[in-house]
Amino acid sequence: MPGPPADGPADRFPVADGPVAVLANPTAGRGRHRTLLPRLLDGLAGAGRPVRLLAASGPGEAEAACRAAVAEGVGALVAIGGDGTVHRAMQAVAGTAVPFGPVPAGTGNDFALDTGFPADPVAAVDVIASALRADRTHVVDLARMTGVDGAERWFGAVLAAGFDAIVNERANRMRWPRGPRRYDLAILVELARLRPRHYTLRLDGVPLDLDAVLVAVGNCPTYGGGMRICPAADPTDGLLDVVVAGRVNRRTLIRVKPRIYQGTHVSHPLVTSYRARTVELAADGIVTYADGERSLELPVTISAVPGALRLLR
Incomplete structure (x- = not known):
């Protein structure tokens, strides 16, 4: 069974004056929380600060809007959506003093849940608003990834660089079928x-x-909506966990995959775990996926950055 969420040290950290910028993805979780948005915004406004909803029509615009908001001096940034929305917003606040609140409202909410936020979006907003009122934050680590061309990305949950990334890449190239069946076919x-x-x-x-x-x-x-691929990873220990499945055949992979949800796959003799502050990773023909989002092509260097993010919790 999953263990308790990681918990970084709490501190009183005066949140800068300025509005709370909100990035909301209305299509996250197949739109099941779309009607909740006014209630969530009202909950954030209960912290006594103006709330500014960012306009964006796609992932690129969403990330650009978050970066612009941080550059303009917002007091905090909140992302309402799944791991993809959180990942885009995270690029703007990583390594800064701007506090961040992820509201889990997507199909996969791994980062928010792994860092201790309630699964219910309304309850998560209550936690964030309370932290804003109290100037309370918890610092957690992030991973910084750098490509050979100097391109840099941050991620909070997991970087996939094997079969799972290859499946995502194929699914993203497919135009049929639509919805989850496309991913199943790619597998x-x-x-x-x-x-x-x-x-x-x-x-x-x-x-x-x-x-x-x-x-x-x-x-x-x-990652992937609750699959405990790196079950011992802790976003407050200053380290990265690396899990490797070696020369596994199709039958073994199919048999072991259900064990990932409990994290017991790491006991399989063909699975090895490592821990490091810096991971340099190279292979031919692999595009990585970070927090479920298409990211950099291998080779990359990944570094754990302690305390890179201040969470409103």
């Missing part, structure tokens, strides 16, 4: 093509060459 196609790939890792400078079908780097334990 079937990639299972038929499954083969170990050669990876080169450097863990805090120590080289490691291996063949694997799955590599995940976790700041938090879960």
Whole structure:
């Protein structure tokens, strides 16, 4: 069973004057929380600050709107949606003093739940509003990823760099079918093509060459809506957890996959776990997915950055 959420140290941190900027994704969770938005905004306004809803029609615009809001001096940033919405907003506040509140309203809410926010969006907003009134924050770590061209991205939950990333990449290229069936079909196609790939890792400078079908780097334990792929990851320990599934065949992968929800897959003899502050990861033909979002192509360098995010909790 999942353990208690990680808990960073609480402190009183005066929130700067300025409105609370809100990024909301009305399509998150297939729109099931769309009608809640006015109530959530009212709840945030109960903290005694003006609330500013950011306008964005897509992921790129959403990220740009968050960056602009932070540059203009908002007091806090709140993201209402799933892990993708949180990931976009996180790029603007990572490494800054601007506090952040993730409101879980998507299909996958791994970062918010792993860092101790209630699963109910209304309850999460109550927690954020209370923290704003009390100038209370909890600091947590983030992972900073850098590509060979110097491109930089942050993630809060898990970076996928193996079979799971390959499935996402295929699903994103497909135009049919729509909805979850597209992802299911992508899994079937990639299972038929499954083969170990050669990876080169450097863990805090120590080289490691291996063949694997799955590599995940976790700041938090879960991804994909509650799959505990890196079950021992703790976003307050200054370290990254690396979980590797080696030369696994199709039958074994299918048999082991259900165990990921409990995190017991790490006891399988073909699964190995590591822990490091800095992870250098290389393989041919892999585009990574961070917090479920398409990210940088390998090779990348991933560093744990302690206290990179102030959560309103």
